[in-house]
Amino acid sequence: MSQTFRLGLFIVATLAVLVAGVFMIGSRESMFQSTYRVKADFQNVAGLADGADVRVGGLHEGTVKQIQLPNRSDGKVTVSMDLQKATRDVLKKDSVAAIKSEGLIGDKYVEISFGTDSAAQLKNGDTIASEAPIDMSNLVKKADQLLDSAKSGVADLNGTASNLKSISAKVDQGKGTVGALINDKTVYQKVNAGATALAEDAEALKHNFLLRGFFKNRGYEDASDLTKNAIAHLPESTPMKTFEYDGREIFAKPNEAKLKNEKTFQEAGDYLQANKFGLAAVVVSVGMKGETDKDRVLSEGRATAIRDYLAKNFRLDDTRIKTIGLGKTNGTGDGGKAEIVVYSAASSAVGPAVGPAGSPALQTK
Amino acid sequence: MLIDLLQATKSGIVSFFEWFGELGLFCGQVVRAAFGAPWEGRELVRQMDSIGSKSFPLVALAGAATGVVLSLQTRESLTRFGAKAMLPAVIVFSLIKESGPVITGLIVSGRVGAGIGAELGSMRVTEQIDAMEVSAVNPYKFLASTRVLACLLMLPLLTLAADASGIFLGWISTTLSHPMTLRLFLHNGLRDATLNDFLPPICKTAVFGLIIGFVSCFQGMRTRGGTEGVGRSATSSVVLSSLFIILADVILVRFIQVVFPS
Incomplete structure (x- = not known):
C-alpha cells in the first residue's frame, strides 16, 4: 500500500464522515431543502427556543428560526419558522400555530394545524394566527382554584346534607307541618271529618231550593x-x-x-x-x-x-x-x-x- | 543568595518571553516560507501520510474507547436521573463537541509532536539543517511548513475519525445492554444537534494542528546539545503542545459559543 493511496483512503473516509454528519444534522435544520418562512405572534412563547421543532400533523416539517421580542410594550413576540415546501398543500392562511410541550416538562415545539381546503395558500413571510400556549404555572394555578371551589362545593354539600338530616329528623319527630301531616293522626281524622261534612253539605245542597227542582224532575237524588x-x-x-x-x-x-x-x-x-x-x-x-x-x-x-x-x-x-x-x-x-x-x-x-x-x-x- | 534567586527569576522571566518571541519569529518565517514556489508537494504528502493516515488507528481506537466509556458511565448517571432515553444524545454531543477534538489533539500531539521534535532535533544536532541551508533549500519551507500544514489539514480529519468510531462503539456498547438500531441511536443522538454543534468543533482542531506543528517544529529546530537535547526537544514538544492545546481549547470553546450559538 503506497503512502499516497493510504493517505487518499484516509482523507476520503474521514471526509465521508464529515459529509454524512453535515447531511444528517443539516437535514434536521432544513438547510438543504427549499423552505418558506411563516410567522406567528404570541403573547408568550412559554420557553420556546430557536431551533425548536415545527410540527405539521405531528411530523417534523420545519424549524423555529428566530424569536423576536416586540419593540413596543403592547406588541407580541414574533416566532419565525422555516417550513418545508411540502407543507404548502396542507397549511393555509387559516392554519393556527400553537406552542406545545413534549410531556409536562419536555421540550417545547410549535404545532401548526391544517388549514381549510378553500383558504388561500401561504406565501413566504406570511403571519398566521396563534393559540396561547398552556403555561404550566397557569395550569397549576387553575387546578388549584378548581380544587378550592370543589372543596367549598363539598362543604356546601355537607351543609345541605346536614340540613336534610335535621329536616328528616324533625319530620320523624312530628315537628312542623310536614311532620304533623305524617305523624299526627288527628290531621287524618280532621280531613276525614271534613270529607264527611262535605258530603253532608252536598246532600244539603241537593235539598236546597235552587237545586231541588233538578233532582225532583229527575225523580231520584x-x-x-x-x-x-x-x-x-x-x-x-x-x-x-x-x-x-x-x-x-x-x-x-x-x-x-x-x-x-x-x-x-x-x-x-x-x-x-x-x-x-x-x-x-x-x-x-x-x-x-x-x-x-x-x-x-x-x-x-x-x-x-x-x-x-x-x-x-x-x-x-x-x-x-x-x-x-x-x-x-x-x-x-x-x-x-x-x-x-x-x-x-x-x-x-x-x-x-x-x-x-x-x-x-x-x-x- | 537573594541576588542569585532574583537573578534566576529574572533570567527565567526573560527566557520565557524570549521563547515566545522566538516562537513568533519562527511562525512568521514558516508562514512566509509556506507561500511561494517551489511547492514541496511530495514532502507534504509524505508528512500528511505519516501524521494523518498513520495516526488513524491510534485516534480511532482512542475515540472508540471514549465512546464506550461515555456509554458505560453516563448510562448509570442518566438512569439515576430517569433520563435514560437521552443516552444517545449525551454520547453524540459529548463526542462531537468536546471529547473527540481534545482526545484527537492530545493523541496526535503525543505521537506526532514527539516525532517532529525528535526528527528535527536530530537533524539540527547532526547539522543536516545547516547543510540544507547551504544547499539553498529553505528548511523553514521544506521541513517546517510542510509539517505544520499537514498537521493543520489532518487534525480535523482525524477528529472526524475519532467521532465516528466513538459514536459507533458507543452505539455497540449501548445496544449490548439495551438493544436499539444504529438508525434509532443516530436519530435520537442527532435529533437536537445543529451544524453549529458539529462543524465548529471540527474546525477547532485545525488550531490544535497548528499548535502541534508550530510548537514541535520550533522545539525541534532550536535543539541544542547533542542527543540529550534531542530527547529534551521531543519531551518539550509533547508537553508544550498538549498544554497549549488544552489552554487554547478554553478560548476556542468560548469563542465558538459566542460566534456560533447553537
Whole structure:
C-alpha cells in the first residue's frame, strides 16, 4: 500500500464522515431543502427556543428560526419558522400555530394545524394566527382554584346534607307541618271529618231550593236510590189488586219523572192503607221513543218517584213497596204506563232483588 | 543568595518571553516560507501520510474507547436521573463537541509532536539543517511548513475519525445492554444537534494542528546539545503542545459559543 493511496483512503473516509454528519444534522435544520418562512405572534412563547421543532400533523416539517421580542410594550413576540415546501398543500392562511410541550416538562415545539381546503395558500413571510400556549404555572394555578371551589362545593354539600338530616329528623319527630301531616293522626281524622261534612253539605245542597227542582224532575237524588227497592220481576201468584195509570196523566213531562195530578194515587194509597198487603210493586214502563239505557233509568226513576209519594203520603209499611223499571216496552203508547200491583201477604214471594241494598221484603212471609 | 534567586527569576522571566518571541519569529518565517514556489508537494504528502493516515488507528481506537466509556458511565448517571432515553444524545454531543477534538489533539500531539521534535532535533544536532541551508533549500519551507500544514489539514480529519468510531462503539456498547438500531441511536443522538454543534468543533482542531506543528517544529529546530537535547526537544514538544492545546481549547470553546450559538 503506497503512502499516497493510504493517505487518499484516509482523507476520503474521514471526509465521508464529515459529509454524512453535515447531511444528517443539516437535514434536521432544513438547510438543504427549499423552505418558506411563516410567522406567528404570541403573547408568550412559554420557553420556546430557536431551533425548536415545527410540527405539521405531528411530523417534523420545519424549524423555529428566530424569536423576536416586540419593540413596543403592547406588541407580541414574533416566532419565525422555516417550513418545508411540502407543507404548502396542507397549511393555509387559516392554519393556527400553537406552542406545545413534549410531556409536562419536555421540550417545547410549535404545532401548526391544517388549514381549510378553500383558504388561500401561504406565501413566504406570511403571519398566521396563534393559540396561547398552556403555561404550566397557569395550569397549576387553575387546578388549584378548581380544587378550592370543589372543596367549598363539598362543604356546601355537607351543609345541605346536614340540613336534610335535621329536616328528616324533625319530620320523624312530628315537628312542623310536614311532620304533623305524617305523624299526627288527628290531621287524618280532621280531613276525614271534613270529607264527611262535605258530603253532608252536598246532600244539603241537593235539598236546597235552587237545586231541588233538578233532582225532583229527575225523580231520584242518588243513582243508588233508583234500584234500592227494585225487584227483578213480579211474584208469580195472582195479585190482590192492580191500579193502572197512563204515563201522560201522572208525569209532568215525557222525559221526566216529576209527578203531576198526585191525587190520582189517592185510591191506591187508601187501598194499601186499608188492606194488609204482602207486597206492592210499582211497575213502570215507557214508550218506544228515546235511548234504551236512558229510558230504563227513566222508568226506574218514575217508579221510585211513585213509591216515594206513596211512602210519604200514606201510613203504610214502605218496605213492602217495591219498584220495577221495565224501560222500553212495546204497546204502552208514547207516554208509557204505570201499575201498582198489590199482592196478599201469603202470595208475595218474589225473585231476587236487583238493587244493591237488597230488601227485607223479599223474605216476607 | 537573594541576588542569585532574583537573578534566576529574572533570567527565567526573560527566557520565557524570549521563547515566545522566538516562537513568533519562527511562525512568521514558516508562514512566509509556506507561500511561494517551489511547492514541496511530495514532502507534504509524505508528512500528511505519516501524521494523518498513520495516526488513524491510534485516534480511532482512542475515540472508540471514549465512546464506550461515555456509554458505560453516563448510562448509570442518566438512569439515576430517569433520563435514560437521552443516552444517545449525551454520547453524540459529548463526542462531537468536546471529547473527540481534545482526545484527537492530545493523541496526535503525543505521537506526532514527539516525532517532529525528535526528527528535527536530530537533524539540527547532526547539522543536516545547516547543510540544507547551504544547499539553498529553505528548511523553514521544506521541513517546517510542510509539517505544520499537514498537521493543520489532518487534525480535523482525524477528529472526524475519532467521532465516528466513538459514536459507533458507543452505539455497540449501548445496544449490548439495551438493544436499539444504529438508525434509532443516530436519530435520537442527532435529533437536537445543529451544524453549529458539529462543524465548529471540527474546525477547532485545525488550531490544535497548528499548535502541534508550530510548537514541535520550533522545539525541534532550536535543539541544542547533542542527543540529550534531542530527547529534551521531543519531551518539550509533547508537553508544550498538549498544554497549549488544552489552554487554547478554553478560548476556542468560548469563542465558538459566542460566534456560533447553537
